[in-house]
């Protein structure tokens with residue numbers, strides 16, 4: 001649905017010739033499938049905003065192709081581009097609402113710009129959208145009379161006004177408190193499923209990725225350094241930037257050592273039903289495997305539990321090298337954290 005091919009973007013030097021030009025996008029390619037929620041994460045300055053703004057050509061790449069719904073936007077006339085943009089909704093970090101208009105007036109605005117609907121049709125659509133985002137009772141308020149979360153609900157309703165097939169979310173929850181963030185993320189998950197939207201979002205917050213996204217790309221200095229299914233990237237991050245972002249968000253286990261040198265030291269991961277099963281109990285009951293639990297954590301990735309723990313093996317009725325197989329038989333995955341365990 002969204003295909004970005006080999007994008008390059010360089011901003012000219014700011015503040016005179018002593019300053020170098022900035023490469024914000026350096027050969028970036030990205031494909032978002034229909035109906036997918038795709039997240040791009042990276043530190044400040046990585047190029048995320050530039051990337052998302054190229055999708056509706058708010059930012060024009062110096063090189064590369066931007067295709068949305070099969071249409072190459074870079075080759076369109078201004079009028080044709082305007083028409084295509086109406087099918088691409090956008091939600092902003094700071095809401096960007098018109099202060100002089102009511103809630104209903106803000107949601108109505110993009111429909112007025114697009115034309116083609118009668119006043120009664122627009123009224124009906126405004127009501128429908130405000131009901132969808134849970135704000136029907138506030139339709140006559142002005143933005144200054146709303147909380148941040150309510151403002152973002154208006155922003156989402158407005159983005160959906162012209163029935164887009166693609167929704168771009170530019171740090172949509174970064175200005176909100178944690179509780180409101182959760183509500184807005186669940187609203188986005190709900191509307192994207194209901195309306196079968198394709199969503200591309202950028203964020204610097206890892207929990208946005210694991211609670212909402214199907215796939216993720218990690219950006220660093222204008223490049224995508226890693227991408228894949230969220231679960232795969234979380235469980236086995238390949239790039240140092242990904243590991244660092246996950247570590248800062250508290251998702252990685254400590255690189256702690258065994259409690260005694262040479263003691264077998266194990267990491268166990270379990271996903272879905274296995275994460276909720278009494279796996280450790282079964283290892284002990286069925287195979288006499290006694291574990292000293294050192295660290296453990298459960299994360300939910302798109303609502304699915306992912307359990308990870310780190311433990312020493314104190315004893316077992318089976319040879320140690322059987323343990324990974326026995327864990328796998330119970331639906332988990334085990335990996336030795338110290339080398340040379342073959343006994």
Ligand SMILES: Nc1ncnc2c1ncn2[C@@H]1O[C@H](COP(=O)(O)OP(=O)(O)OP(=O)(O)O)[C@@H](O)[C@H]1O
Pocket residue numbers: 011012014022023024042043044045046047048049050051204
């Ligand atoms: N209009 C501009 N003129 C010059 N440089 C710019 C401009 N916009 C962005 N940049 C630079 O391009 C690089 C990428 O910026 P961008 O805003 O895309 O990153 P980001 O990952 O979205 O960061 P943040 O999370 O801080 O918004 C940065 O070094 C930034 O300073």
